[in-house]
Amino acid sequence: MSLICPYCQERDLETVATIPYVRGLVVTHSVGVKKFMGCRRCVRRNIYREVGRSTVAGWFSPRAALLNPVMITYSAVRGALVRANPQAVRRSLEQAGIPDEGVQVDPLRVAYGLCAAMITADGKVEDEEVSVALEIGRQLFTDFKDEEFFKVLKSHKDLPGVAELAYLLAEILEQNEKALVYQYLAEIAASDGEVADSEQAMLEQVRANLGITDMAALSMARRKLSV
Numbered sequence: 001m002s003l004i005c006p007y008c009q010e011r012d013l014e015t016v017a018t019i020p021y022v023r024g025l026v027v028t029h030s031v032g033v034k035k036f037m038g039c040r041r042c043v044r045r046n047i048y049r050e051v052g053r054s055t056v057a058g059w060f061s062p063r064a065a066l067l068n069p070v071m072i073t074y075s076a077v078r079g080a081l082v083r084a085n086p087q088a089v090r091r092s093l094e095q096a097g098i099p100d101e102g103v104q105v106d107p108l109r110v111a112y113g114l115c116a117a118m119i120t121a122d123g124k125v126e127d128e129e130v131s132v133a134l135e136i137g138r139q140l141f142t143d144f145k146d147e148e149f150f151k152v153l154k155s156h157k158d159l160p161g162v163a164e165l166a167y168l169l170a171e172i173l174e175q176n177e178k179a180l181v182y183q184y185l186a187e188i189a190a191s192d193g194e195v196a197d198s199e200q201a202m203l204e205q206v207r208a209n210l211g212i213t214d215m216a217a218l219s220m221a222r223r224k225l226s227v
Contacts, residue, residue: 006167006209007046011039013168015085016092016160019047019075022067024060031067032124035117037092037160040082047079095158096165098172107177108141110169111184112152114206117162118185121202125153132191140184162202166209178210 003013016037023030034050036043051072058068096117097109115137119129130153137144152159159165162185173181185206189199 003168005038005042006164007038007042009167011041013037013089014039015043015082016088017043017047017078017082018157019050019078020071021050021054021075022058022064022071024058024064024068026060029061029064029067032121035159035161035164037089037164040084044079044082047075047082051075051079091158092160093168095152095155096160096168097152098168105172107173107181108143109148110173110177111137111141111181112149113159114162114165114169114181115184115188116149116153116156117159117165118188118202118206120153120156120159121162125156129188129191132188136184136187136191140180140187163205163209166206170209170211173210175212178212182207182210182212 005011005013016035018033018035020031020033023032034046036046038046054068054072054075058072059065096113097106097111098113099105115133119125119133134146134149137149160168169178169181182203186195186203189195189203195203
């Protein structure tokens with residue numbers, strides 16, 4: 001099992017961090033969180049990169065203008081305090097279905113983790129997305145259990161980001177397993193009839209990080225949905 005930083009792909013996986021952000025949309029705003037798991041240097045760099053984005057795009061509504069200074073300050077301090085945290089890393093990996101070395105991985109458990117990471121990527125849990133995840137999960141996985149999925153979803157704050165998780169899974173899943181869990185995410189994203197640009201970008205990053213190159217395996221996953 002790879003425990004290499006998904007950003008630099010050189011140094012060891014050392015720590016995890018979650019920071020809040022706000023984006024102003026003139027008359028309204030959106031609030032979310034960003035999750036990072038990697039080596040200390042890369043996690044710190046990603047936190048400060050997000051601070052930079054918030055400095056530019058976090059002001060364009062009255063409410064955002066009030067929240068943004070607090071969130072920028074918190075994130076800047078959080079970046080300065082990044083330290084190695086192997087316990088948090090292990091907790092995140094366990095929650096995502098990545099077992100200790102030598103223990104066989106369960107693709108269904110991994111699918112729970114990836115799906116929960118995707119639908120909570122902005123820090124919010126939407127009932128409609130959860131319903132779709134359950135419906136498609138039952139189609140794709142014979143042993144899919146709603147209660148097991150909800151256990152993972154309930155602890156979503158311990159999960160890595162979806163792209164980081166996909167990179168870590170690339171070394172422990174077979175091509176057909178990668179295709180199946182990727183198709184699970186793709187079908188959820190397309191469940192409302194269209195895939196937003198942000199969702200498409202996330203899916204492409206997941207596909208690349210998983211290392212999916214076998215289109216035949218991906219087609220097999222699609223056929224399974226139509227059965």
